Amino acid sequence: MATAGRQRGVTRRALLSAAGLATAALAMPMPVRADDPELALVEQLFGSTPVPSERLRLEMPPLFPNGYTVPLAFEVDSPMTAADHVRSVHVVAPHNPLIHVASFHFTPASGRARVSTRVRLAKPQNVIAVAEMSDGSLLMAKTWVVVEINGCG
Amino acid sequence: MTTPEPRVRAPSTAAKGETFEIKTLITHQMETGLRFDSAGKPIPRKIIHAFSCRYNGQTVFSVELHEAIAANPYMEFYARADESGTLEFTWQEDGGAVYTTQQTLTVT
Numbered sequence: 544m545a546t547a548g549r550q551r552g553v554t555r556r557a558l559l560s561a562a563g564l565a566t567a568a569l570a571m572p573m574p575v576r577a578d579d580p581e582l583a584l585v586e587q588l589f590g591s592t593p594v595p596s597e598r599l600r601l602e603m604p605p606l607f608p609n610g611y612t613v614p615l616a617f618e619v620d621s622p623m624t625a626a627d628h629v630r631s632v633h634v635v636a637p638h639n640p641l642i643h644v645a646s647f648h649f650t651p652a653s654g655r656a657r658v659s660t661r662v663r664l665a666k667p668q669n670v671i672a673v674a675e676m677s678d679g680s681l682l683m684a685k686t687w688v689v690v691e692i693n694g695c696g
Numbered sequence: 697m698t699t700p701e702p703r704v705r706a707p708s709t710a711a712k713g714e715t716f717e718i719k720t721l722i723t724h725q726m727e728t729g730l731r732f733d734s735a736g737k738p739i740p741r742k743i744i745h746a747f748s749c750r751y752n753g754q755t756v757f758s759v760e761l762h763e764a765i766a767a768n769p770y771m772e773f774y775a776r777a778d779e780s781g782t783l784e785f786t787w788q789e790d791g792g793a794v795y796t797t798q799q800t801l802t803v804t
Contacts (some may be wrong), residue, residue, distance in 0.1 A: 599766030612766040623776075635711055636764055644764040647773075652756040654776030661766035663728075695730055695764070 581669055584637055585683060593673050593681035599632075601672045610664045615644075618657040619674050619682070623649070629656040631675040638668035639696055653668025662695035678691040700724045700744070702797040704785055709802045710777035719748065720793060721770045722787050728763040744769055744795075746788040751801075752781035777803045 585593055598620040607613050621630045628651045634644040649656050656674075664670070667689040674682040705719040729741025741763065748758035757773050765785060775783070780803045787795040 594755045597752050616772075639764050641728075643762045645762055646760040648755075648758045648760075650749065650754075650756050652754065652776050652778065653774055655774040657774055659770075659772035661770050663764045694766070695728065 581671060583636060585671060585673055589673060589681060591681060593683035596682035599672060599674045599682040599684040601668060601686045603686050603688050608691045610692045612661045612686060612688060614666050616659040616663045617672050618623045621656050623651050623654055623656060625651050625676045627676055628677045630677055633673045635671050636664055636668060654692035664688060664690045665693050665695040698771060698784050700795050702787060702795050703784060704797055704799055706783060706799055709804060714777045716777055717770045717774055720785055721768060723768050724766045726765060733763050742786045742790050744789050748786050750784040751775055758802055779803050
């Protein structure tokens with residue numbers, strides 16, 4: 544598989560392919576925070592705590608009738624230099640039957656860490672994006688999207 | 697199933713150092729594996745699971761796609777114009793098929 548930047552280990556990929564929260568919890572047991580299950584999910588997926596940041600902007604319509612093709616865009620404020628750039632952005636939809644949406648990999652030659660695509664959502668939920676920066680830090684953003692038609696059936 | 701068809705919109709010229717936008721699409725059903733046929737049998741998963749953009753041989757952008765990417769996967773992203781050459785776009789499908797298209801870029 545042709546990807547730019549660092550490949551994460553098999554463990555994480557297997558984890559991210561696993562269908563649903565329960566399997567993720569079994570594979571990497573960590574104390575689950577009852578107050579914020581989404582943060583707990585992201586901690587389990589990435590093995591560390593991402594920081595909610597306005598540098599990562601996740602743009603999706605708050606209400607969209609057709610869950611089969613929901614627009615999704617994100618951008619990370621970053622100079623995209625060799626010393627300071629975005630390595631990857633991962634998107635998950637925790638209430639989809641299969642939660643991982645995509646992982647996007649950048650290099651300084653990307654120039655701008657902005658992507659626009661279209662996704663399927665099964666039901667109203669917070670879509671979560673996590674950005675992996677070149678210094679190893681993790682940024683997080685989420686946005687609530689209501690879809691009227693289940694796009695995953 | 698009809699053959700997936702890649703489409704790319706990217707500039708043919710750019711100024712050196714300029715960041716330019718690339719829009720790509722490939723026609724593909726992105727069968728999730730979650731659907732059933734009329735006889736009640738599950739339809740197997742068959743999706744485009746990887747996409748990459750190479751610029752003069754160097755990967756500048758790539759994606760691991762999962763079932764939640766919509767049919768006819770659309771990707772809009774950016775690249776920095778460093779030198780003239782070729783932009784090569786590659787899509788990989790479950791089962792091993794690869795689809796590719798290229799475009800030349802002149803950097804002034």
